[in-house]
Amino acid sequence: MSLRYAVLAALLEGEASGYELSKSFDVSLANFWPATPQQLYRELERLAGDGLVASRVVRQERRPDKRMFTLTEAGRAELGAFAGRPPKRPTAVRDELLIKVQAMDGGDPDVTRVLIEERMDRVRGKLDRYRRLRDRLLDGRAEDEYLATAERVGPYLTLMAGIGFEEQNLRWCERALLVLARRVPLG
Amino acid sequence: MSLRYAVLAALLEGEASGYELSKSFDVSLANFWPATPQQLYRELERLAGDGLVASRVVRQERRPDKRMFTLTEAGRAELGAFAGRPPKRPTAVRDELLIKVQAMDGGDPDVTRVLIEERMDRVRGKLDRYRRLRDRLLDGRAEDEYLATAERVGPYLTLMAGIGFEEQNLRWCERALLVLARRVPLG
């Protein structure tokens, strides 16, 4: 059910096609509500059927036609109502690496270390992208200044959540590596 | 597919019934791989079919019979192999509250603040439980001492991940409340 509202929230940024949504989703909402392109297309179809989004076909010259979607007033109202209701489901994290860490004892700690180092690489990449996005939002202004003038703070707050989460992720990896290093001293 | 290994990892702690697993899952593996009792029962059934766990029926006097499950050697081997392979899926977070925060602009910030305060209550409760669990594990020893002598560090590392995640969660909530307080000054 929440995907529905995630899509509506994404459309607050303005008109978009399913394809564009699937791209912009990746760098923002997917960080707390992942969805594949297929899920987005299906959801947009349903939302259009319920009158929460309106669509128009845009013909293009050197590319396939695309369907652009906009929030309707009904959609905006539904989203507003959703935003005020307490969440139905608790936050869920699915992290395969932690299953492997939980199960590591008895195996080779060095193998687990390699997995954690790979995780760190990916986390660092994600943090770089997040920080570039934040810099683009701030556009040279200090945070205080931005928050005082910006019309929307929601996307900024969720971005801060993403940055904080990945920073914490990195701190955990560092600690875990220290613990594993002690387990199997070099030499 | 990962649930399979999460269940095997849980059975590293020793023999358990489906019911017991669904209880212990809640306080450990569910924090990075949630599962309902129904999922666990189904998975145990499959694992037994594949010979990765063995089961025996325990008759009880004042309670219904239960089926106790143990890791087989094949199960232990499968789990070990899994623990060394790089994760198939990236970490996924599903957090309905963040959709609401993303969508809040245009609505009443005070409503969002209430939701964040409710989140803080739940997070603090979770942190308390985590910390009690850590204290039980450490049993009076300092962390260094524990890590030097413990036969298993996996469960400790995943517990630290849970604590760190919730602490970060709390820090984000505090920041978000500050931002929202500025948005709508009291009076």
Added chain:
DNA sequence: CGCACCTATTCAAATAATTGAGTATGTGAG
């Protein structure tokens, strides 16, 4: 020219997850 990758979507099949109820019995609080 061939190959890989981008735009832009749709379809179908398989697997996984959620929800709600049902079956039994026992314990403890008020």
Added chain:
DNA sequence: CTCACATACTCAATTATTTGAATAGGTGCG
């Protein structure tokens, strides 16, 4: 005595999610 809650599961129905492929043209590299 009743009500809620714990033990210990099972079943069925519906939704959601994942995976792979199909369609169809365009761009850029060597």
